[in-house]
Amino acid sequence: MCSLFGILNYANNLNKDQINTIIKVLASECEERGVDATGIAYNNENRLTVYKRPLPSYKIKFNVPNGVNTVMGHTRLTTQGLQKYNFNNHPFVGHCGNTSYALAHNGIIYNDEILRDKHNLKDTQIQTDTYIAVQLINENKSLDFKSIAKSVEELEGYFTFTILDDENNLYIVKGESPLAIYHFKKYGFYIYASTKEILNKALNRLGLNKFKYSEIKLFEGDILKISNKGKLSEYEYTPNDFLNLLGYGYGSYSYDRSGIKSQKSNADDMECSYYKIIVEYARGLGFEKKEIDQLIDAGFEIEFIEELLNDPDELSMYISYISSKGDVYA
Numbered sequence: 001m002c003s004l005f006g007i008l009n010y011a012n013n014l015n016k017d018q019i020n021t022i023i024k025v026l027a028s029e030c031e032e033r034g035v036d037a038t039g040i041a042y043n044n045e046n047r048l049t050v051y052k053r054p055l056p057s058y059k060i061k062f063n064v065p066n067g068v069n070t071v072m073g074h075t076r077l078t079t080q081g082l083q084k085y086n087f088n089n090h091p092f093v094g095h096c097g098n099t100s101y102a103l104a105h106n107g108i109i110y111n112d113e114i115l116r117d118k119h120n121l122k123d124t125q126i127q128t129d130t131y132i133a134v135q136l137i138n139e140n141k142s143l144d145f146k147s148i149a150k151s152v153e154e155l156e157g158y159f160t161f162t163i164l165d166d167e168n169n170l171y172i173v174k175g176e177s178p179l180a181i182y183h184f185k186k187y188g189f190y191i192y193a194s195t196k197e198i199l200n201k202a203l204n205r206l207g208l209n210k211f212k213y214s215e216i217k218l219f220e221g222d223i224l225k226i227s228n229k230g231k232l233s234e235y236e237y238t239p240n241d242f243l244n245l246l247g248y249g250y251g252s253y254s255y256d257r258s259g260i261k262s263q264k265s266n267a268d269d270m271e272c273s274y275y276k277i278i279v280e281y282a283r284g285l286g287f288e289k290k291e292i293d294q295l296i297d298a299g300f301e302i303e304f305i306e307e308l309l310n311d312p313d314e315l316s317m318y319i320s321y322i323s324s325k326g327d328v329y330a
Helices: 016-033 112-118 131-138 145-152 196-206 242-246 257-265 274-284 289-297 302-308 312-325
Strands: 003-008 037-044 047-053 070-076 092-096 099-109 157-165 170-174 180-184 189-193 214-216 222-226 232-236
Touching (some): 003 016, 016 070, 037 157, 047 092, 070 099, 099 131, 112 131, 131 145, 145 157, 145 170, 145 222, 180 196, 189 196, 274 289, 289 302, 302 312
Antiparallel strands (some): 037 047, 037 070
């Protein structure tokens, strides 16, 4: 349950202080989805720069230099690869042909090791599942719609990626993980975050909710490119249907409790499931698998459990109540 965020000031109407303030507020609001690490990427004087630390965003002083007009950010909830080793944190740097880029990810990829073996990719110290996307993209001759689509179509799991190249073009690869993006056309910038709730909170704190903006709608299978001049172009990729073939579509919630129980009982035999995703996120917050099972057995829908993961205190309250009463509906 990581979070993506960023600003694209293509008209250069925002100054350094304004951009730093926007990034600070966005990162702060994104902490509800991850506090283990924070990172940003930007271009300055024709050089791609990545700054990341194994710290929550409130402990980081954002200070992008003059001349920076696009910043891509990430807050992390660790699921694979310890955050104390900074090379495991986002964004990651890649090189595709003559292009350098930074990539950030929200979600979980389950077939990273399989793909490394399939493509005979070199071993790396980076333990994070996300890095397989970088390795696959790097195998191509150029960074463009086709190379990105070719790479992500092999991934099993769920995701949304942001990719910033060294010419300040931003790609957004929309999978089943959420993303909200608003365009302030009159003022010449785009702003985005992983959820509308986070983005709206940030706008309210910044006072930007008073100004007119439009929402850019993205759906699973979309790749959006926002050029350094603010121009939009789109492409489509074919999502790997692995989750849907199992019957556990993350975004559709097209399941019933009997399916969840079957899913739970067979979880050890599955490489990927929505149930497993929720359990892994819960573990990252300090909750045990048996506690999530108690919620499901008590009648909680699994999507509601996902919402509770945004508020660990409330989740703890429900778990304590069920442990003492046996059933929330008793």
